Amino acid sequence: MASSRSRYSRPTRLPLLGTTDSRTITVKLTASDDSGIKSADFTLYHGSSLSNADAVLKPSEAAPVCTADGTTSVCTAHYTIDPRRDLKNSLAGIWKVNVEADANDGDYVKVDGYTTFFMKRYAKLTANASPEPVAKGGTITVTGKLTRANWDTHDYRGYTNQRAYLEFRRPGTDYYESLGYTTTNSTGVATAKVTATADRYWRYEFRGTMTTRAVKATGDFVDVR
Structure with missing residues (x-):
């Protein structure tokens, strides 16, 4: 594509999926050509390449909607992801985006794996x-x-x-301090013992992985007498 440039906007809401509720994300691509942009297309997929993908997401629209400003267009599509229909555990982690933009003069650009994003499993922590x-x-x-x-x-x-970081908060403050971490057992349970010195709020923090979102438990207050 002559005198071209493209810029991809990551999903406006990174996909964090639970077990039932669908999530809709918006993806935008900015492309330019000296003749203007005729159309664009992009596909979200999981795998080493689009031709070897083990999962592909299609937008809600028949094609991305492009809005022109001179020789530059912003093309937008929406993806509704249903964990019951579209996902399985092996699909958590890195996803890739295949993009294509076609100019009015016949020029085009097509890039497989133009950028990446994370599709993560929702987590809870007590x-x-x-x-x-x-x-x-x-x-x-x-x-x-x-x-x-x-x-x-x-x-x-x-x-x-997994590492569960034990943290405490002093009454009257709004921040937690870490005492290190313990590791969750075969059922996901974390256990730690500390000496009671003063009133404290106690909680665990999980800092996330490539497949699972980070989460913090609600602090539990202990009155020390």
């Missing part, structure tokens, strides 16, 4: 600190459970062998 209240110098046990959406069975299952 925290429970006990006993409540506790005597100063006593032992507090903080348990939590990390689960994530299973796109094969459409429910939530424990996420095993």
Whole structure:
């Protein structure tokens, strides 16, 4: 494409999918040619290349809608993703975008794997600190459970062998401090023991992986007496 340039806008809402609710994302491509842009097309897929893709998403529109401003056009498409219809666990992680833009004078550009984005499984995390209240110098046990959406069975299952960071917040502050991490067991449960020194809110934080979103538990207050 003569005197051309293109710019891809990542999905406006990165896909984080649970087990039931669909998500709609918007994808935009900006392309230019000295003759103007006739049309564009782009495909979201999972795999090493479009020809070897094991999953492909098509836009809701028959074709991306292009709006011209001189020789530059912004082409937009929307993708509705249903985890029950479109996804399985093996599809979590990196997805790629195939793009094509056609100019009015017959020039065109086509790029497989033009850019990438992450399709992630939704995660949940709990925290429970006990006993409540506790005597100063006593032992507090903080348990939590990390689960994530299973796109094969459409429910939530424990996420095993993952780092769950134990954090505390002092009353009157709005930030948490980390004490390190423990590892979730075969059912996704994290357990840690700490010494009670003062009133604290306790929680776990999971910092995410390439396939699963990051999540923080709600803090659980322990009264130290």
